[in-house]
Amino acid sequence: MAFIQHNMMRETADSDLIREYKTSGSLELLAALYQRYMNLVYGVCLQYFDEEGSKDAVMQIFEELIGKLKHHEVQNFKSWLHVLARNHCLMKIRAMKNKESMQVAIEDDSPLMENGELAHHDGGITLEDNLQTMEKCLETLPEEQKRSVNLFYLEEKSYREVSAITGYDMGKVKSYIQNGKRNLKICMEQQHA
Numbered sequence: 068m069a070f071i072q073h074n075m076m077r078e079t080a081d082s083d084l085i086r087e088y089k090t091s092g093s094l095e096l097l098a099a100l101y102q103r104y105m106n107l108v109y110g111v112c113l114q115y116f117d118e119e120g121s122k123d124a125v126m127q128i129f130e131e132l133i134g135k136l137k138h139h140e141v142q143n144f145k146s147w148l149h150v151l152a153r154n155h156c157l158m159k160i161r162a163m164k165n166k167e168s169m170q171v172a173i174e175d176d177s178p179l180m181e182n183g184e185l186a187h188h189d190g191g192i193t194l195e196d197n198l199q200t201m202e203k204c205l206e207t208l209p210e211e212q213k214r215s216v217n218l219f220y221l222e223e224k225s226y227r228e229v230s231a232i233t234g235y236d237m238g239k240v241k242s243y244i245q246n247g248k249r250n251l252k253i254c255m256e257q258q259h260a
Contacts, residue, residue, distance in 0.1 A: 215247060
């Protein structure tokens with residue numbers, strides 16, 4: 068019986084599978100639909116990442132698809148999925164660059180940097196170590212600071228946009244970002260001490 072259902076899904080139009088998925092929420096239907104275009108998604112990801120990174124991205128895109136497909140009217144699934152995959156990859160790259168930028172911004176204010184030398188090279192601490200430490204320290208911030216810092220540095224939102232998204236007034240947003248940045252720096256210095 069499963070063989071017959073599998074063959075029926077293979078012959079079912081994308082739009083019918085989407086409609087059935089939106090109605091039932093069946094991940095089996097969504098997986099059958101995604102399977103048709105998984106090579107396309109993998110190919111898009113390979114333009115941005117190595118093989119392992121691309122495989123991870125293919126799975127992350129499927130997870131993203133679970134929610135997004137329910138909220139979008141999709142006329143041409145293949146084209147829509149291509150755009151979704153490309154945007155996912157670009158956002159992931161942007162997030163990685165923003166983490167690096169945020170790390171540099173935090174270190175630029177560090178008293179350890181005043182002598183002009185990069186302290187993290189002396190101790191053998193890599194950028195990856197710093198990023199992992201920053202992520203851990205970010206989790207220790209009060210919610211308002213964590214949210215504001217994430218939006219401002221990692222998602223590159225302006226003060227006004229952070230205020231609109233969070234509902235915090237502009238003065239509070241600036242304060243949360245400034246205090247969050249200071250607290251991150253202190254936490255990271257303690258972690259590397």
